[in-house]
Amino acid sequence: MEASKPVITVLMPAYNAARYIAEAIESVLLQTFANFELLIVNDGSTDATVDVIKSFNDTRIVLINRNNGGVAKALNTGLEYARADYIARFDADDICHPKRLEIQYGFMGSNPDYHILGSAADYMDMAGNYVFNYQPPGHSNEQLQYLDYTLCPFIHSTVFYKKDEIIAAGGYDPNALGFEDHLLWRNILKKGKVFNLSQSLIKVRLNPESVTIDEKWCPREFRQIKYSALQKGTISEGQGNELYRIAREQYRPEIKEGAYYALLAKKFLWNNHQPIKARENLKEVLQVNRLDWRSYGLFMLSFLPAGLLLKLYNTIK
Incomplete structure (x- = not known):
């Protein structure tokens, strides 16, 4: 493996996230597992998102600017530019547990036949106050393989996956507005083992500016x-x-x-x-x-x- 090649690409799409993205970036830079790149795909932001990103002086941050096209296209762009074999998805308004990458990389290294690993999450309001803990609808591979198709098996910003498997499945479909991840999991689930940790590894921020609504x-x-x-x-x-x-x-x-x-x-x-x-x-x-x-x-x-x-x-x- 090339010395300069990171082990993990933390893939973060960002659109008008200036209010929250500094806290999200800080939570990635403070990870106990340090061999990663933080690939931020700026999806045509019109606020100060880029200025906030550039205020960080860390060579592990890679910024890709593109015209606004939605989160699916931004993620596909990220997959194209990602240098690592493993992708850790993360959103620009969320917060990573300090050991998130260490825990997920350790699991995948010990279980090489698994393709996707998610986790539970703590949800917070837009001010960062705790609201509730969410456990995924299944944890073991067996539970997730037989999950009803109407239930999304993973919290998207918690997933850690093998890049090549996602690319081979066609990546994220831009037509599936608001459920591009759910449709992807639906098509890839049977192709390899998957798992959800019951431990919360991120804090998901609920906020009215989010694209996804109830x-x-x-x-x-x-x-x-x-x-x-x-x-x-x-x-x-x-x-x-x-x-x-x-x-x-x-x-x-x-x-x-x-x-x-x-x-x-x-x-x-x-x-x-x-x-x-x-x-x-x-x-x-x-x-x-x-x-x-x-x-x-x-x-x-x-x-x-x-x-x-x-x-x-x-x-x-």
């Missing part, structure tokens, strides 16, 4: 296209164009803000029972959309005892 805030047509594509394992360019049309109409700042607070409210009801915080966030939702009947329903549910609420949630789920 799909319940999207029209039914979006969900129909998404799950049809996941069932078939492919999506057409025409379907992709339709998703982009929906996104142009749907991803307005006020809708994304409402979806953000709605998501926080639900997590403070179901995952980390704090009804007062749930109601505070529901009030924010109703400031955006006073006709959102779901928020009124959740507001009423927030007064139920935790045990009864959890039982109701499991019944509905």
Whole structure:
């Protein structure tokens, strides 16, 4: 192996992430495993993202600038330029556990027949406050291989994978707007062993500026296209164009803000029972959309005892 070739490429797409990206970069540079490159693909940011990146003086940071084309195209660009055999995915508003790379590289080195390794994650709000812990829907290879196609097997920014396997599978499909990772896992899962660690290795930041919003805030047509594509394992360019049309109409700042607070409210009801915080966030939702009947329903549910609420949630789920 070339002396200058890194063992791991930390692949970080970035779009208008100036508010959070410094903290994300710092968490990578402080890793206990040091033989990596941090490949940041700037996807046409119009804020100070590039200035923040350039403020760091570390030769392991590699910056690629491209015109805005969406996260899938940014990731495919990153795969093209990545020098390492292993890719650690990471988002520009998240925070890495200091031993993330050490732990994931150690697992893959001890288990060379595994192709993808994910982990649990702690979710935080846009201010960095803890909201809840998320465990993936499966951990062992057997659980993940037989997972229902509607469930995404990995938290995208936790995954650590063999670059060649992802490239051989065609990389990320830009037509699968908002679920490009889910569709990729759907097509690659049967080709090798996979695993999710129960340990949380990153903090995922929920914020209204994120491209992905709770799909319940999207029209039914979006969900129909998404799950049809996941069932078939492919999506057409025409379907992709339709998703982009929906996104142009749907991803307005006020809708994304409402979806953000709605998501926080639900997590403070179901995952980390704090009804007062749930109601505070529901009030924010109703400031955006006073006709959102779901928020009124959740507001009423927030007064139920935790045990009864959890039982109701499991019944509905």
